[in-house]
Amino acid sequence: MLDFIKKLFDSKPVQETTPASSVSDVKQYYEDWTQRYIESFGDTFQSRRLNDLPKLTEYLIGSAGIKSDMKIVDAGCGICGPAIMLCQKIDIQIDAITLSEEQTEIAKKKVAEAGLSDKINVICGDFQKMDSFLAKDAYDGVIYLESFVHSDNTQRAVDAAVAITKPGGFIYIKDLYHGTARNAQEKKDIAQVVQNSNKHILMNVKKLHEVVAAFENAPITFDFIKKLGFDADVEVANEFIRRNMIPLNQNIQSDIFFLKFLDYYELRVTKLFN
Numbered sequence: 542m543l544d545f546i547k548k549l550f551d552s553k554p555v556q557e558t559t560p561a562s563s564v565s566d567v568k569q570y571y572e573d574w575t576q577r578y579i580e581s582f583g584d585t586f587q588s589r590r591l592n593d594l595p596k597l598t599e600y601l602i603g604s605a606g607i608k609s610d611m612k613i614v615d616a617g618c619g620i621c622g623p624a625i626m627l628c629q630k631i632d633i634q635i636d637a638i639t640l641s642e643e644q645t646e647i648a649k650k651k652v653a654e655a656g657l658s659d660k661i662n663v664i665c666g667d668f669q670k671m672d673s674f675l676a677k678d679a680y681d682g683v684i685y686l687e688s689f690v691h692s693d694n695t696q697r698a699v700d701a702a703v704a705i706t707k708p709g710g711f712i713y714i715k716d717l718y719h720g721t722a723r724n725a726q727e728k729k730d731i732a733q734v735v736q737n738s739n740k741h742i743l744m745n746v747k748k749l750h751e752v753v754a755a756f757e758n759a760p761i762t763f764d765f766i767k768k769l770g771f772d773a774d775v776e777v778a779n780e781f782i783r784r785n786m787i788p789l790n791q792n793i794q795s796d797i798f799f800l801k802f803l804d805y806y807e808l809r810v811t812k813l814f815n
């Protein structure tokens with residue numbers, strides 16, 4: 542495990558490239574597309590998920606290491622489907638952040654309907670700047686469930702998360718990254734899939750080592766980086782792409798559905814006490 546992380550640190554230096562999608566583009570995308578997400582995904586906008594959402598929630602609690610009485614930030618919370626299910630399973634407080642005003646309104650309503658307004662505080666804002674509107678060294682955990690991929694400044698996003706996390710607290714990121722090519726054609730196709738995803742789903746799909754490198758100077762230790770620990774049900778994501786005719790397979794030569802060209806990882810770090 543440590544060798545693996547060292548190899549990632551030692552890989553090519555991270556180049557600052559112009560992000561494909563700016564935060565304001567991402568915000569507009571979710572203002573325009575939230576209803577379509579709800580039509581396909583329901584309350585949980587994750588492309589790698591389980592149809593059994595209570596089981597997914599239990600998995601996330603275990604993998605992220607969420608414990609009773611923790612104060613958590615759900616960074617990129619959607620309409621709070623995951624936050625509500627987490628609070629129904631375990632007694633925690635959540636500050637849930639989304640860029641989208643539309644999502645904020647829907648989330649607040651859902652939280653109230655679930656009787657969890659004293660547990661979940663929904664905030665409309667940019668998680669890359671959350672250290673300017675949330676207390677520093679204050680949270681037991683920060684979770685990103687397929688939201689970090691949208692960030693247009695990896696270093697800023699990591700710094701903000703580290704700043705608000707308590708020493709001893711954790712940051713957990715479940716997300717998708719550039720896939721692993723086995724030959725030159727796949728390498729080209731992966732680049733194309735990333736380009737298509739960035740363009741049509743307003744992502745900034747990263748290479749895993751870029752995210753690892755952003756933690757390099759932070760007071761953290763890596764707990765794990767692992768491939769997604771469950772066999773995901775992918776029909777919901779596939780149906781969303783088909784129904785909305787999103788051309789993610791455009792200009793791909795290999796006869797493989799685009800999702801095969803993206804790798805899903807879970808990453809967890811703990812903030813140190815110095």
Ligand SMILES: C[S@@+](CC[C@H](N)C(=O)[O-])C[C@H]1O[C@@H](n2cnc3c(N)ncnc32)[C@H](O)[C@@H]1O
Pocket residue numbers: 564567571584585586587616617618619620621622623638639640641644666667668669685686687688689691692
């Ligand atoms: C694919 S959805 C996932 C939503 C949620 N985590 C879930 O599992 O249902 C991505 C979410 O990230 C949010 N997001 C993306 N970039 C953000 C940013 N810079 N600040 C706050 N939220 C952001 C979007 O508003 C959206 O709610």
